[in-house]
Amino acid sequence: MPDAPGLELIAQDLRQADTESVVDTVYFRERATLVVAAPAIRTVLGQLRDKGYGALMSVHGVDYWPEEPRFGVLYELLDMDEVDRITVKVRVPGDDPTVPSVTPEWSTADFQEREVYDMFGVVFPDHPDPRRILMPEDYEGHPQRRDFPVGGEPVHFTANEHDTPRYWE
Amino acid sequence: MTDTTDLIAAETVERAPAVGAGETEELLTLNMGPHHPATHGVLRLLVTLDGEVVKSVKPIVGYVHTGIEKTAEDKAYWKAIPVVERMDYLAYYFNAMTYCGAVETLLDVEVPPRAQYLRVIHLELNRIMSHMVWLGTSMLDLGAISMFWYCFRERETILDLFEYSSGQRMHTRYIQVGGVMEDIPVGWAAKVKAFCEEMPRRADQYAAILEKNEIVLRRLRDTGVVPEERMLELGVTGPLLRATGNAWDLRKAQPYSSYDHFDFKIPVGTVGDNYDRFRVRHAEIYESVKIIEQALEGLPEGPYITEDRKVALPPRHELATSMEALIHHFKLVTEGFRVPPGEIYYPIEGPRGELGCFVRSDGSSKPARVHMRDPSFVNLQAFGEMVTDGYIADFIATLAMLDPILGGIDR
Numbered sequence: 324m325p326d327a328p329g330l331e332l333i334a335q336d337l338r339q340a341d342t343e344s345v346v347d348t349v350y351f352r353e354r355a356t357l358v359v360a361a362p363a364i365r366t367v368l369g370q371l372r373d374k375g376y377g378a379l380m381s382v383h384g385v386d387y388w389p390e391e392p393r394f395g396v397l398y399e400l401l402d403m404d405e406v407d408r409i410t411v412k413v414r415v416p417g418d419d420p421t422v423p424s425v426t427p428e429w430s431t432a433d434f435q436e437r438e439v440y441d442m443f444g445v446v447f448p449d450h451p452d453p454r455r456i457l458m459p460e461d462y463e464g465h466p467q468r469r470d471f472p473v474g475g476e477p478v479h480f481t482a483n484e485h486d487t488p489r490y491w492e
Numbered sequence: 493m494t495d496t497t498d499l500i501a502a503e504t505v506e507r508a509p510a511v512g513a514g515e516t517e518e519l520l521t522l523n524m525g526p527h528h529p530a531t532h533g534v535l536r537l538l539v540t541l542d543g544e545v546v547k548s549v550k551p552i553v554g555y556v557h558t559g560i561e562k563t564a565e566d567k568a569y570w571k572a573i574p575v576v577e578r579m580d581y582l583a584y585y586f587n588a589m590t591y592c593g594a595v596e597t598l599l600d601v602e603v604p605p606r607a608q609y610l611r612v613i614h615l616e617l618n619r620i621m622s623h624m625v626w627l628g629t630s631m632l633d634l635g636a637i638s639m640f641w642y643c644f645r646e647r648e649t650i651l652d653l654f655e656y657s658s659g660q661r662m663h664t665r666y667i668q669v670g671g672v673m674e675d676i677p678v679g680w681a682a683k684v685k686a687f688c689e690e691m692p693r694r695a696d697q698y699a700a701i702l703e704k705n706e707i708v709l710r711r712l713r714d715t716g717v718v719p720e721e722r723m724l725e726l727g728v729t730g731p732l733l734r735a736t737g738n739a740w741d742l743r744k745a746q747p748y749s750s751y752d753h754f755d756f757k758i759p760v761g762t763v764g765d766n767y768d769r770f771r772v773r774h775a776e777i778y779e780s781v782k783i784i785e786q787a788l789e790g791l792p793e794g795p796y797i798t799e800d801r802k803v804a805l806p807p808r809h810e811l812a813t814s815m816e817a818l819i820h821h822f823k824l825v826t827e828g829f830r831v832p833p834g835e836i837y838y839p840i841e842g843p844r845g846e847l848g849c850f851v852r853s854d855g856s857s858k859p860a861r862v863h864m865r866d867p868s869f870v871n872l873q874a875f876g877e878m879v880t881d882g883y884i885a886d887f888i889a890t891l892a893m894l895d896p897i898l899g900g901i902d903r
Binding site: 351352354356377378379380381383384385386397399403406408410429430431433434435438442455456457458459466467469471473 | 553554557559561562563565566597598600724725726727729740745746834835836837839846848850852860861863865869870872873902903
């Protein structure tokens with residue numbers, strides 16, 4: 324892990340390339356997180372790749388509801404030679420959750436960005452295959468959102484199928 | 493009548509003609525699954541074939557999506573352990589370990605050395621168990637039915653050990669936040685030692701059965717090769733990456749839970765074909781046995797769970813005499829412990845690769861977000877490239893050597 328000064332140095336380097344790119348840095352429990360503006364995510368990940376963080380291990384979606392900006396997308400980068408990890412975080416507002424897709428540069432993000440879209444409704448405009456992945460294709464809503472109730476969906480059995488309007492479709 | 497024929501004719505014209513290699517050939521789209529024994533779960537694959545050659549594969553997942561991550565958000569931290577365990581159902585100790593590790597990091601709780609060693613013993617037993625299921629079922633896919641019985645015999649022995657130490661065969665809930673559920677029972681260590689003596693001999697027998705077997709060799713060698721660089725780009729980890737010769741193993745690279753105390757090797761392959769994947773996993777069984785033996789040998793004395801009463805339940809006997817213990821017990825059982833706000837990604841080396849748990853806490857007693865980076869889910873992305881331009885017959889062997897667990901993919 325880069326330590327707290329190391330994280331600041333990385334942030335400084337990134338800010339020199341683009342003053343708007345790094346919004347904030349968080350150092351918590353010996354883990355370093357860069358908070359990055361959504362439009363800059365592709366260039367920032369590219370610059371971090373040049374610094375040695377060559378592997379994208381995971382992409383998580385987070386819903387910070389009722390906070391604003393509501394959604395977060397986290398990228399876990401790994402430097403396999405130095406054995407060093409850094410988290411890059413993007414926050415996007417609830418009314419326009421759009422994050423540029425990093426799949427063209429990082430093939431591993433393909434399924435994971437689809438999962439974030441499926442679960443949270445965050446849109447990745449340049450994604451090569453922007454479909455749902457875990458929920459059915461005709462599903463409405465994004466179930467991992469914090470305001471999506473647990474158990475809000477009736478389970479269909481033969482015994483109660485007539486309670487569902489137009490169940491035969 | 494004419495109307496109907498016109499409709500049929502119109503429909504036929506609407507459909508795009510399939511393009512093949514020549515005028516007399518065309519591509520065939522074949523649906524495989526979701527119910528297919530060789531898919532190792534409810535995996536659906538849309539395969540495009542040019543004769544016997546696979547042209548493209550589209551995996552369709554989500555058939556066993558049960559919203560475990562959503563369910564975990566609705567439970568107190570310690571009550572979420574059983575649901576999290578059920579994601580990858582062959583690696584339940586690993587799921588619990590990565591989730592508890594993330595929560596412990598958020599809480600800044602120290603895990604006692606004895607608990608760390610007990611975790612390692614169970615994790616490595618679980619790794620052998622997972623590899624046994626993989627070996628048995630994948631050899632079944634290649635037509636070797638007796639391997640299935642042999643491997644499941646060893647798996648049963650391990651499940652009996654789990655039952656002995658925790659009361660459950662699967663989804664044991666043994667690993668807790670701050671340690672483990674209880675100390676190992678009398679006689680368990682001796683049984684594990686006996687197993688550790690037996691297991692390498694069994695693994696030798698498997699090698700004797702399989703490694704000189706013409707069918708196994710011809711079906712596994714030089715099939716499903718993807719170069720190391722591409723594997724890294726696709727985020728593939730675990731035995732699949734190690735088979736290409738990259739010795740990336742989190743147990744060595746970023747040791748957690750006292751893995752740096754043990755002497756073991758990381759088996760790697762050379763070519764990265766299905767045979768190497770088979771050999772790497774097979775060799776890992778011996779290494780896991782070595783780790784278990786060392787951990788049993790050097791098992792430290794001391795508590796098996798943290799003494800921090802805000803996190804771990806007080807011992808039962810204290811409840812009768814101590815008011816404070818009673819209060820702690822009541823608070824833990826009703827509300828659970830509160831976790832300081834923050835976000836943590838905690839990766840460990842699962843049987844299939846990097847298994848990581850992301851936990852976000854908002855300061856309450858329930859996790860605000862639990863996300864599992866499941867190695868099966870990420871590794872599945874490489875499947876298309878492994879099988880494209882290969883024969884459909886190699887397809888099943890490659891899928892078996894990929895070792896996807898759909899419970900982990902769909903969560």
